[in-house]
Amino acid sequence: MDGLISFFASHHAIRAETVMKRGGFSSQLIPGPKELSPNCGVALRFDYARRGDVVELLAAKKVRIDGVHFYRPRTDDWHVRQAECNESR
């Protein structure tokens, strides 16, 4: 998942997750990266390629969002890097 939606408040993120699940979109709640938005502690990962449909759905369900970003967290590398770190000890 290489997209991220930032929000003004965490209950918007929770609502968005529910709406997207019902709409058949996969998503994942993560701590909000402050470098993308200072506003809220929780953000929602999703498939960036589907952003058009996702934005439309959230607007239709009156879910407030702050912004939509292309974002691939470095933490996706975590398991790979962790293995490397372990090997190099």
Add this chain to the structure above:
Amino acid sequence: MIYFDNAATSWPKPAPVCAALTGYFADAGGNPGRSGHRMSIAAARLVEGARETLADFFHAGDPSRIVFTQNATHALNVALYGLLRPGDRVVTTSLEHNSVMRPLRHLESRGVAITVVPCAQDGTFDVQGLRRAIRPDTRLLVTTHASNVVGTLAPVAELGALAREKGVFYLVDAAQTAGAVPIDVQEMRLDLLAFTGHKALLGPTGTGGLYIREGIELTPLMRGGTGSDSAREIQPDFLPDSHESGTLNVAGIAGLAAGVRFVSELGIEALRKHEQALVAQFLAGASDIPGIIVYGPKDAKLQCGVVSFNLAGAVPSEVGLILDQSFEIMARTGLHCAPSAHRTLGTFPEGAVRFSFGWFNTPAEVDMALKALKEISAWAAKGAMVSGGDG
């Protein structure tokens, strides 16, 4: 699972707290103070018993000086909006939580003058600076008892004496300290104490209160039915009714009373020692982690059970995510509702990772967390590919 977010809310709750919640619904489930029947009376006994337990706990004297609120934020609002008028001057510190700063900034837009005395970059308090900031026309000093970001303890007894000497009211935000650090409102000469029930007092969310010293009158924040003086359509002017309109969170208060009893039985000195030891253990172990930046005076004696840090090469949200998903360690990352505190520490706007310990945390857990941080730090140091930007 390792729960290091007790500064947000304490978890787990002691069994008697959970039992008290269900006990209320089973045995005493009326609305206190409204009806004369046995269930209303049973509920009233619960609430007044809890009020007395809290008055004893804080050495407040008359229990009616304790007003129940839904949390510390609510208590702070009752105090600030109840006391301050346009033209008043207030002195506070640069480590305050938004539950102090947001009401103050709003009151500032209505003509209240606010002076923010900076704390040192390590989060320690500038008592001389506070003394100098208090002018003859200052009305209120408001400070936190302990920072929810860096844990530093304010010298509230010294500040209480200073406030008394200068003839100003002193409001203490005890959100992080009630139940974790001894508080004696009379000995410390506190005029107003805002506390929450769901942190170190080990009660449920939706509980808290404000202690109002005898002789201080606050304009009520809310007005409505109080089950008293019912013939009249104006708000009662006696405590606690004047500040308790509408039905209280009775189930929550039953749970809170059980939490306070649990804390009292353990003894607050034992609790303080326990949290202090965990902080000391963390600080000692952290010095072995390459790339870690720990904020604060790095002295467990000067802090409550809260410690904040960052790892070089990683942003706080990344560290929090890996801690949660890979290690099942729960911590709060970001600005902790205290942007001013992060500005003071130099961590604005990225924020930090915060561990906050409680009674149920153990040295083994701190050990595991230190090992986890070592691994995450190594990962961050190697530098991963970053792809990011706005879509």
